[in-house]
Amino acid sequence: MPSPTELLTATYRSLSEQVTALLPEEAWQPTGCAGWAVLDLTLHLVDDARRGLVALATPADGPATSDAVAYWRAWQPTGAQDEDVAWRTRVRASVAGGLAELSAVYAELVAAVTVLAERTAPDDLVGTQGHVLRADDLLSTLAVEAAVHHLDLVAHLDRPGPAPEALAEVRRVLEGLLDGPLPAGWDDATAARRGTGRAPLDDADRAALGSSAERFPLFG
Template sequence: MSPELLRSTYGALSATVSDLAPEEGWQPSGCAGWAVLDLTLHLVDDARRGLVALATPAGGPPTTDAVAYWRSWRPTAGQDADTAWRTRVRASATTGLPELAPVYAELVAAVGVAAGRTRPDELLGTQGWVLPAGDLCSTLAVEAAVHHLDLVAHLDRPGPPAAALAEVRRVLEGLLGAPLPAGWDDVTAARRGTGREPLTDADRAALGQVAARFPLFG
């Protein structure tokens, strides 16, 4: 994936974060149990991880790629609850969105510069994995796009760019090994493919046996 798509995905999300009023930090997000402020702290963490990864060359061969990376992301309910609790504690120790929004803006700008300086096939390390820079950029953009939908789930704000949502769909179909239902637009694909929305009876009929594999990542 090109650095330009990552930059546009991060840029749109950062603009939305910067536009939020301080009091909106305690509005619910699309992540169960997470407020907007909690999610914003997570976004800061993920952009920081991306910046570190882009400066962490790794020896080959690759151990994952833009699709396979997500197969390992299946936290248990207990792990989800623990992460939500720890994130809330940390978020509560900040002064809120006015503190986090400029930090996030600085980080995503730095990630964009670093991504532009790497070759797509350059091997990098993150979270114990080795993958090409282009694939790393995809994983960062996919997470940012899904969380952009989470951020605005209960707010009157624009969602992620169309190209970012198309990348989410591409990854979900790669995980499934088959096309998602043609009647799903890319927002629906992102939400249902990651368990943000339940499958309907019609979805299950269209998907057949593979419906049991949903969510494809959470």
């Protein structure tokens, strides 16, 4: 089992390779995020990596107020909130300089985050988005978000998906939120898509999940 730093490094490396390989004509291709084009999502990835860099450089007083699983409980946006974020992201992305510029910024940021992660002790407390987390828990949140968005990025492109260890971490977090196992018939990519509402539950899924199906998506 990889350490949180190894997990984040593998996750970011895999995603950054795909972001760097994007072609200009793919900027407005759809993604797995409803209403988001590739360019929009790439800008969001830059924001995610910047969050990681800032958080690792933001020591916080204890005790920790959240962890790698509980962090996601608050991420249940309404449809109106999703639409507002999509609109604001599109406005920003349209003047961000294009895919080539954004992918270069993303590569720089993820490289900096992984270096800082290696220099941070696992139990150091850091602040992010109103939470206080152990550094290792922060790294998990970054890896989970990157893995889910990697699936989004390649949803309509013929490109490789996330690193297996990244998808395994997404499943671990989803099962922590569910307080139990996801259906054994779901591979990790399916678990990530259905657990976050990217793919709907079918009748067989609902039968396997029972009353727990009403809790989906587990985060969005």
